[in-house]
Amino acid sequence: xxxxxxxxxxxxxxxxLLQNGFKSPxxxxxxxxxxxxxxxxxxxxxxxxxxxxxxxxKAMRAYLKRANEHDEFMKTQHLEFQIGKRHLANMMGxxxxxxTQEDVDEAISYLFPSGLYDPKARPAMKSPDVVFPxxxxxxxxxxxxxxxxxxYTGKPNxxxxxxxxxxxxxxxxxxxxxxxxxxxxxxxxxxxxIDGFHLLxxxxxxxxxxxxxxxxxxxxxxxxxDRLIASPYAYKSKTFIERFLKPLxxxxxxxxxxxxxxxxxxxxxITTYECLRKTARADVTxxxxxxxxxxxxxxxISYFEDENCREQLLFPLQFSELLGKVDVEANVEGxxxxxxxxxxxxxxxxxxxxxxxxxxxxxxxxxxxxTRDYRRRERKKFGQEGARRKYTWKKx
Amino acid sequence: MSFLSxxxxxxxxxxxxxxxxVYPQHxxxxxxxxxxxxxxxxxxxxxxxxxxxxxxxxxxxxxxxDDTKEKMVNYITKKGNSALxxxxxxxxxxxxxxxxxxxxxxxxxxxxxxxxxxxETLLKQAVENCRPLLQVTAIKRGGVNYQVPVPIxxxxxxxxxxxxxxxxxxxxxxKVSLPEKLAWEILDAAHGQGRVVKRKDDLHxxxxxxxxxxxxxxx
Numbered sequence: 001x002x003x004x005x006x007x008x009x010x011x012x013x014x015x016x017l018l019q020n021g022f023k024s025p026x027x028x029x030x031x032x033x034x035x036x037x038x039x040x041x042x043x044x045x046x047x048x049x050x051x052x053x054x055x056x057x058k059a060m061r062a063y064l065k066r067a068n069e070h071d072e073f074m075k076t077q078h079l080e081f082q083i084g085k086r087h088l089a090n091m092m093g094x095x096x097x098x099x100t101q102e103d104v105d106e107a108i109s110y111l112f113p114s115g116l117y118d119p120k121a122r123p124a125m126k127s128p129d130v131v132f133p134x135x136x137x138x139x140x141x142x143x144x145x146x147x148x149x150x151x152y153t154g155k156p157n158x159x160x161x162x163x164x165x166x167x168x169x170x171x172x173x174x175x176x177x178x179x180x181x182x183x184x185x186x187x188x189x190x191x192x193x194i195d196g197f198h199l200l201x202x203x204x205x206x207x208x209x210x211x212x213x214x215x216x217x218x219x220x221x222x223x224x225x226d227r228l229i230a231s232p233y234a235y236k237s238k239t240f241i242e243r244f245l246k247p248l249x250x251x252x253x254x255x256x257x258x259x260x261x262x263x264x265x266x267x268x269x270i271t272t273y274e275c276l277r278k279t280a281r282a283d284v285t286x287x288x289x290x291x292x293x294x295x296x297x298x299x300x301i302s303y304f305e306d307e308n309c310r311e312q313l314l315f316p317l318q319f320s321e322l323l324g325k326v327d328v329e330a331n332v333e334g335x336x337x338x339x340x341x342x343x344x345x346x347x348x349x350x351x352x353x354x355x356x357x358x359x360x361x362x363x364x365x366x367x368x369x370x371t372r373d374y375r376r377r378e379r380k381k382f383g384q385e386g387a388r389r390k391y392t393w394k395k396x
Numbered sequence: 397m398s399f400l401s402x403x404x405x406x407x408x409x410x411x412x413x414x415x416x417x418v419y420p421q422h423x424x425x426x427x428x429x430x431x432x433x434x435x436x437x438x439x440x441x442x443x444x445x446x447x448x449x450x451x452x453x454x455x456x457x458x459x460x461x462d463d464t465k466e467k468m469v470n471y472i473t474k475k476g477n478s479a480l481x482x483x484x485x486x487x488x489x490x491x492x493x494x495x496x497x498x499x500x501x502x503x504x505x506x507x508x509x510x511x512x513x514x515x516e517t518l519l520k521q522a523v524e525n526c527r528p529l530l531q532v533t534a535i536k537r538g539g540v541n542y543q544v545p546v547p548i549x550x551x552x553x554x555x556x557x558x559x560x561x562x563x564x565x566x567x568x569x570x571k572v573s574l575p576e577k578l579a580w581e582i583l584d585a586a587h588g589q590g591r592v593v594k595r596k597d598d599l600h601x602x603x604x605x606x607x608x609x610x611x612x613x614x615x
Contacts, residue, residue: 196445248445306479308454315456319430342453366433366440368426368451375418375450 057144070135077128084125101127136210157209158217165224168240172231179233186232197245199225204246251365257353260288270354275347277373280335284347288355290327292317296344297331309341316349316369320356342373423447428455454478464520465489471558472574484575489515491579512586522585526557526592530603535612544612545603560592561585 088107089096104125114122139156140146150156150163179186200208202218213221225244228234234241260268268288275282294313296303304310317323328348332340349369353361364370378387385391415421424446427433433440454466465485472481492515500511512518531552532543548556565578584590 195442251443251445251447308479308482311456311458312453315451319457338453346450362444363430363433365448366426366443367428367430367457368448368455371426371448371450373450378416 056142057140059140059144060138060142063138063140067138074128074132077132081125081128088125133207134210155209155211155213155217157211158213158221161209162220162224164240165221165228168237169224169228169231172228172233172236175233175236176231187235190235192229192234192238192241194229194245196248196250198248200244200246205244255370257361260354263287268355270351272347272350275343275350277342277346278335278339278376280332280339280343282330282332282340282343282347284344284351285329286348286351286355287327287329288325290325292324293327295329304337304341306337306341309337312341312345313348316345316352316364319364319367319369320352320360322352322355326352326355345369346372419449423449425449426451426455429457429461462516464523465516467554468519468558471562484578487573487575488578488582489519491575492518492583495579495583518586519582522561522582522592523554523557525585525588526560526596527553528556528596528599529553530600531556532599532602532606535609537612542609542612543602543606544609545606546613557592557596560595564590564592564595 085099085104086096088104088111089099091111092103092107094103108123108125112123116122139148139151146152148156148160150159153159176186199222202213202215205218205221206212225241228237229241258270260270263269267290269285271283271285273283275284294301296313301310301313304313313328314323317326317328328344330344330347332343334340335343346369349364353364353370356364361370380386383391424443426448427436427440428451469478469481469485472484474481493513496511496513496515496518500508500513503511512521528548530545531548533546534541535544536542561578561581564581565574568574568577581590581592585592
């Protein structure tokens with residue numbers, strides 16, 4: 001956000017300069033300031049005194065015109081947004097001054113209910129700063145000379161970033177060598193923890209850099225970051241690394257474990273609806289103090305003739321050591337025996353979460369019992385004998 | 397590419413190769429056996445934030461589960477009828493057990509303890525005894541096909557061993573059932589005899605005699 005606002009401000013200063021007719025000469029400023037905001041902080045004042053009197057280059061004039069237009073456009077958009085927000089606030093009977101973006105989203109989903117599947121396709125009202133992507137400020141002075149030494153790479157911010165990473169890596173390598181000579185070892189306590197993080201995805205990196213990058217360039221970025229992180233002294237450049245890390249979600253805490261209900265006999269029970277696998281669909285009820293009774297569509301485990309399917313039913317029970325301690329009731333429809341068994345297995349595993357501790361839940365997750373199996377039959381392709389198999393090739 | 401960047405690459409949703417898997421690439425394989433989970437505790441702690449693939453529908457954590465047996469079932473299966481394949485293999489195991497117990501009962505004195513009656517270990521022993529180290533592939537040089545010995549991966553060596561065992565078992569008279577013949581072959585191979593072990597030795601001998609051509613692999 002800050003980045004975008006900043007670039008807008010810059011555009012404004014540029015316009016002021018145009019109006020002033022470049023009357024205020026200033027010494028050239030450094031082109032690359034803190035890497036947090038990438039290259040948007042260039043100012044047009046950076047012209048050396050000698051070239052100051054030369055006429056403004058065509059590119060610069062075109063840029064200033066464009067910047068001007070963009071600025072005007074954003075201004076009207078901001079105004080419209082403010083008015084729209086006020087209207088919404090009035091409609092919802094809220095105070096317009098304290099109407100936040102969250103309230104806006106809520107009001108929109110209330111006033112314009114949409115059944116469209118993709119959230120992106122539903123009506124929305126967002127700040128123009130979010131809707132219109134940030135743009136780069138001028139990268140050259142009024143004579144048309146670029147500020148950045150990497151300007152002609154076309155992606156100065158990206159390549160500057162690569163340079164910075166390598167610089168950081170070299171620094172760490174030097175440090176490591178010095179420490180080795182002195183006989184010191186890296187501090188184990190300060191070791192960089194990256195388990196819960198991953199590198200910024202490509203689209204987010206592009207937003208950060210205000211540049212679009214190719215796949216191979218992104219993989220170059222990943223590789224050089226990996227090299228940096230692999231260094232034993234990586235914790236020394238923690239602040240640099242952390243800017244390009246994104247926290248991952250904690251998987252086993254992701255889904256809330258439901259609280260068991262109490263039935264007429266005073267037993268705890270949990271019902272999981274919509275247990276799906278292939279084309280089978282089941283709902284499973286697990287009751288806690290039980291004797292290991294299993295009933296599927298009114299029959300016992302002999303509902304499944306196949307030995308393997310029976311084993312699948314018992315798998316989560318046996319894994320969580322609750323076999324013979326709970327009762328299971330299931331209603332299944334659709335699909336074949338293997339799909340039905342898979343659906344019930346998932347349902348039992350999901351229900352059992354309420355009756356075991358967190359450690360066991362994590363263990364069950366690692367065993368792949370809590371993941372919904374989305375695999376389906378792969379379709380046949382035309383020009384092929386099956387999903388993957390090709391027709392026999394005959395030359396003539 | 398390291399694990400970290402692989403995650404990032406996949407979550408950003410681009411890849412150069414077309415992948416057919418339903419799961420995104422950052423999904424980790426499940427560890428179904430509980431004792432394996434305890435064994436790999438430190439590595440699995442890293443998977444705290446990583447989604448896991450669903451366990452397949454023949455995975456289980458019982459004492460009856462065995463990877464070699466599971467693979468064997470896959471190779472026996474014809475046209476997706478794995479229930480039949482499973483029953484065939486269990487019949488084979490039963491026959492092995494019966495013959496070995498009979499041998500044990502007939503044996504006298506110290507020989508009694510030496511006879512292995514565990515069908516699963518016998519199967520594993522048989523597969524281990526049939527595993528080839530090398531293979532010959534035809535490479536064309538100067539218009540002449542040369543049989544060039546090449547090393548094979550562990551996985552392929554296991555595949556070949558099991559395939560040969562099955563081929564030997566399927567080459568039978570109509571009156572003999574597959575489990576019977578397979579049981580004989582497995583018992584023979586477990587003791588280092590029989591046609592499959594001979595086939596392996598033949599292949600090794602051929603590789604040995606063609607060792608002069610080995611350089612065709614790279615030149």
